[in-house]
Amino acid sequence: MRTGEDDALHDFVEGRRTALFRSAYLLCGDRHEAEDLVQSALVKVVLGGRRHGRLDNIEAYARKTLVNTFIASRRRFWRREQAYAELPDRQMATSDTDTGLVVRE
Known part of the structure; x- marks a missing residue:
C-alpha cells in the first residue's frame, strides 16, 4: 500500500524521467550511460x-x-586509466654509462 508521499515520488518519476535523461545526456554525452545515470x-x-x-x-x-552521481562515477579509478601506447619489448640503450652506474647504486 502506497502513501501520499510514495504517490508523489511515483508521479515525479513518471513525469520528470525524460527531463532528467536530457540533463544526464548533456552531462555524459552517451545515451546508455545517461540511462544508467538516471536510473541510479x-x-x-x-x-x-x-x-x-x-x-x-x-x-x-x-x-x-x-x-x-555523475561526478562520483567519474572519480572511479577504472575511468581514469587509459592505455595510450604499446610498451617497448626491449630495454632502451643508454649512451651515458655514468648515469646507469649512479642509478644502480
Missing part, C-alpha cells in the same frame, strides 16, 4: 524520499543527486 539517481531519490520523509523540493533534490 532515481533510485537514490526514491530511497532518500522514503528515508527523509517529505522532500521540500523533489526536482532540485533529483537534479543535485543526478549531478553528484
Whole structure:
C-alpha cells in the first residue's frame, strides 16, 4: 500500500524521467550511460524520499543527486586509466654509462 508521499515520488518519476535523461545526456554525452545515470539517481531519490520523509523540493533534490552521481562515477579509478601506447619489448640503450652506474647504486 502506497502513501501520499510514495504517490508523489511515483508521479515525479513518471513525469520528470525524460527531463532528467536530457540533463544526464548533456552531462555524459552517451545515451546508455545517461540511462544508467538516471536510473541510479532515481533510485537514490526514491530511497532518500522514503528515508527523509517529505522532500521540500523533489526536482532540485533529483537534479543535485543526478549531478553528484555523475561526478562520483567519474572519480572511479577504472575511468581514469587509459592505455595510450604499446610498451617497448626491449630495454632502451643508454649512451651515458655514468648515469646507469649512479642509478644502480
